[in-house]
Amino acid sequence: MSRIFNADHGLMRWRKSRTWIIACLIILCALEISGCSMMGKPPTEALANAELGLRAASEARAAEFAPMDLQSAREKLEGSKQAIAAKRYEDARRLAESAQVEAELAEVKAETEIMRRAAEELQKGIDALATDAERGSRKSLSKGPDKE
């Protein structure tokens, strides 16, 4: 590259500014990365919310009706605790937040499934009543003349 500039003066200037360019690049990279590596406090609130959410999901019978989401939430909560132990607080917060939202999803899904089944049962009961009534009315229709 230096062959382009035959004057020593130019070469020196090029070297000087090259250092500056490299320095700028390093600063830029540092700025990009700093967001991830900053140390903070352990995410106690996020963790508490996740635990609360998981308990609510269990109470809503999520183990029965939304096992996959519940399992995933449990694993994320576990991961969050491990991240706290390793002092990776940002990771821990994200994992706890994911666990909370997944637990909430498991809870709502379970509630929905229970409701849907209840509606189905009710519909079946009504259908059974209707066919019974139909049969009953047919019987009374065919037996009608005898009775009178």
Added chain:
Amino acid sequence: MNRDSTLVDRWEFWTALSLLAVISVGCEAVRNPSLERARDTYQRARHDPEVVGRAAVSLDKAGQTLEQAERAWTKEKDVTEAEHLAYIAEKRVEIARATARRRLAADEIQQLKSKRE
């Protein structure tokens, strides 16, 4: 200053400028697939009258999280946080959909009960 040094000056200047341009434009133009997917999921729910009608609050929550994700992506340039928030937003849309289905089932139960009587 001779002609060579001004040439060098210009050459350096343009190198630095183009490097900076590549870096900043790269950050701006690079598309984030998880954010795009979250946006798409949210928009589809927004256009679903069943979800909008029965789970507006849950859907708004999803929208707020999506906005946070957009901000993390465009302003703070925090890829990890943007992707995390995009994931949360998607889950919140799922919650809104499930809530809508739950309320639909509850309404059905109400109707069936009144029909039975």
